[in-house]
Amino acid sequence: MVNLLSKLCGKISPLSIKEYKESGGFEGLEKAIFKMSPKEVIDEVKNSNLRGRGGAAFPTALKWNFVAMENSEDKFVICNADEGEPGTFKDKVLLDGCPFQVIEGMIIAAYAVGANKGYIYIRGEYPKSKEILISGVKILQEEGYLGNKILGKDFSFDIEIRSGAGAYVCGEETALIESIEGNPGRSRFKPPYPPNKGLWGKPTLVNNVETLANIPVILSIGSEEYKKYGTESSTGTKLLSVSGRVVNKGVYEIEFGTTLKEVVYDICEGMEEGKKIKFVQLGGSSGACLPESLLDTKLDFDELRKLEIGLGSGAVLVVDDSICVVDFVKNATKFFDHESCGKCTPCREGNKHIIKILDNLTNGEGTERDLKLLNEIAMVMKQASLCGLGQAAPTALLTTLKYFEDEYKNHIKYNCPAGTCSLKEGVAINV
Amino acid sequence: MTKTENVLRAIEEAGNTEDKLIEVLLKVQERSRENYITENQLEEISQELEIPLSKVYGVASFYSLLSTHRRGENVIQICNSGPCYVRGSRNVVNMFESALGIKMGEVTDDGKFSLEFTSCIGSCDVAPAAKINEEVCGNLDKKKIDEIINNIREGVK
Numbered sequence: 001m002v003n004l005l006s007k008l009c010g011k012i013s014p015l016s017i018k019e020y021k022e023s024g025g026f027e028g029l030e031k032a033i034f035k036m037s038p039k040e041v042i043d044e045v046k047n048s049n050l051r052g053r054g055g056a057a058f059p060t061a062l063k064w065n066f067v068a069m070e071n072s073e074d075k076f077v078i079c080n081a082d083e084g085e086p087g088t089f090k091d092k093v094l095l096d097g098c099p100f101q102v103i104e105g106m107i108i109a110a111y112a113v114g115a116n117k118g119y120i121y122i123r124g125e126y127p128k129s130k131e132i133l134i135s136g137v138k139i140l141q142e143e144g145y146l147g148n149k150i151l152g153k154d155f156s157f158d159i160e161i162r163s164g165a166g167a168y169v170c171g172e173e174t175a176l177i178e179s180i181e182g183n184p185g186r187s188r189f190k191p192p193y194p195p196n197k198g199l200w201g202k203p204t205l206v207n208n209v210e211t212l213a214n215i216p217v218i219l220s221i222g223s224e225e226y227k228k229y230g231t232e233s234s235t236g237t238k239l240l241s242v243s244g245r246v247v248n249k250g251v252y253e254i255e256f257g258t259t260l261k262e263v264v265y266d267i268c269e270g271m272e273e274g275k276k277i278k279f280v281q282l283g284g285s286s287g288a289c290l291p292e293s294l295l296d297t298k299l300d301f302d303e304l305r306k307l308e309i310g311l312g313s314g315a316v317l318v319v320d321d322s323i324c325v326v327d328f329v330k331n332a333t334k335f336f337d338h339e340s341c342g343k344c345t346p347c348r349e350g351n352k353h354i355i356k357i358l359d360n361l362t363n364g365e366g367t368e369r370d371l372k373l374l375n376e377i378a379m380v381m382k383q384a385s386l387c388g389l390g391q392a393a394p395t396a397l398l399t400t401l402k403y404f405e406d407e408y409k410n411h412i413k414y415n416c417p418a419g420t421c422s423l424k425e426g427v428a429i430n431v
Numbered sequence: 432m433t434k435t436e437n438v439l440r441a442i443e444e445a446g447n448t449e450d451k452l453i454e455v456l457l458k459v460q461e462r463s464r465e466n467y468i469t470e471n472q473l474e475e476i477s478q479e480l481e482i483p484l485s486k487v488y489g490v491a492s493f494y495s496l497l498s499t500h501r502r503g504e505n506v507i508q509i510c511n512s513g514p515c516y517v518r519g520s521r522n523v524v525n526m527f528e529s530a531l532g533i534k535m536g537e538v539t540d541d542g543k544f545s546l547e548f549t550s551c552i553g554s555c556d557v558a559p560a561a562k563i564n565e566e567v568c569g570n571l572d573k574k575k576i577d578e579i580i581n582n583i584r585e586g587v588k
Binding site: 083084085086087088089092124125126127162163164165166167168179180181182183184185241242243244245249250251281284285315317319320323328331332334335338339341 | 448449450451452453454456457482486489490493494495496497511512513514516517518549550551552553554555556557558562565
């Protein structure tokens with residue numbers, strides 16, 4: 001475990017500007033706006049190799065550069081605080097523990113890309129975090145960190161807080177933008193991408209909470225020092241949200257390069273008494289399910305890419321052997337079915353058909369053909385869905401079909417090894 | 432508070448531009464005893480914000496925190512996402528259902544409670560969890576669930 005990004009969370013009073021400044025707060029911002037040009041700020045972020053922490057791991061400086069290059073009077077910076085990926089609760093720790101750090105990141109981003117207005121889109125399920133952010137913004141307006149001529153410089157930027165209303169898809173940046181505009185959160189066709197045409201058709205930078213919280217750190221310690229954390233391909237640290245059947249659940253900051261085994265057995269002190277590990281789902285419900293044999297995998301973008309999986313939001317769900325894989329995947333697919341915005345056919349229909357087939361399997365009516373169909377539907381969704389929701393929805397299905405194929409096949413033979421789906425104790429209820 | 436007054440106050444607080452529709456709907460619902468937005472209120476919001484009723488309804492029915500159906504005075508939302516599922520959210524559903532004598536999606540006869548599912552509420556470290564109105568309750572078991580229901584029935588906050 002390390003203490004770089006989250007070092008102030010729980011250590012200072014979240015809304016005390018005095019304590020924040022005494023702990024080095026706003027050093028990054030002051031350095032940026034007094035000593036650096038917007039381009040130098042982007043170069044510093046580029047040199048740090050920071051990649052987006054929301055799930056897609058897109059190079060942050062590249063995104064910033066797209067927005068900076070646009071010629072427009074109005075540009076927007078949006079902080080994506082719609083933390084909806086099941087099993088993810090790390091942004092809440094940053095928002096509640098050190099809201100000024102996230103906002104400082106936004107101000108620096110605005111300076112770098114030339115934006116004058118920002119929004120924090122916070123999910124409706126976090127009413128308390130929303131209140132903290134509203135108070136935080138108000139304090140910074142009074143202190144001259146937000147508003148006209150920030151710290152006396154010819155740079156103006158203000159922030160408004162917007163609430164989500166319970167829609168997972170709004171974590172996708174174009175759906176989020178639709179929601180801020182007051183519409184149902186349905187993803188847009190891309191291109192154009194938000195840096196080109198985003199909120200109200202203007203160039204818009206959308207960054208995740210954790211990504212933005214990294215910015216003041218990079219600016220204040222410098223990108224060279226920052227790069228000492230993590231690995232060559234994945235610099236810095238990552239917040240993991242660990243849940244499931246481990247002894248110590250919670251949010252932990254780790255350096256890239258840490259293995260899943262270290263996370264489960266060292267940091268979280270292993271499995272609960274009497275529980276045996278079956279698999280770890282990495283990156284939330286849209287993430288891959290990795291069997292015990294892959295626990296030595298390093299959490300590193302390149303290492304994970306070799307397995308054709310991603311780190312996602314950094315959620316680590318540790319599942320024990322009392323859970324039926326088929327039923328687990330069905331439960332995850334029901335989530336995506338519920339959250340699908342319905343705009344594109346592969347996602348809207350695909351989830352429904354997957355559930356139907358998995359129902360067959362857990363009811364003892366599955367056939368070999370069903371397994372083939374599951375693969376086909378999943379591939380269509382992955383390749384043809386409009387946004388990340390539909391593309392990633394079948395990840396758990398595809399990875400369990402790969403690593404736990406036998407368990408699916410057992411269900412065809414009326415046998416659930418875990419015994420927790422409706423095929424109880426090897427006897428199909430409906431046959 | 433009369434219905435119109437509720438809508439007007441919500442608009443006054445949130446703003447009257449088209450993009451404030453979601454905030455207005457949230458505020459109107461917040462003030463409703465039965466935790467939903469009535470058809471009349473949808474029409475009033477449509478007129479006040481000059482947004483077609485079809486769109487107001489479209490937005491209200493798209494987001495799961497908003498409801499266009501009557502709910503209980505106390506809304507119990509049980510998380511059924513992965514982490515809670517792994518730690519037994521199904522049992523939590525059964526326990527709430529039998530304690531209240533209703534099924535998921537229903538409202539008790541006295542209008543005090545309604546039961547529904549929610550997607551992940553970010554309380555996975557204390558799974559299985561549920562949201563009771565604005566409060567998150569974690570590590571749920573039978574004892575805790577009975578206590579929660581009794582406290583609400585007896586008016587203890």
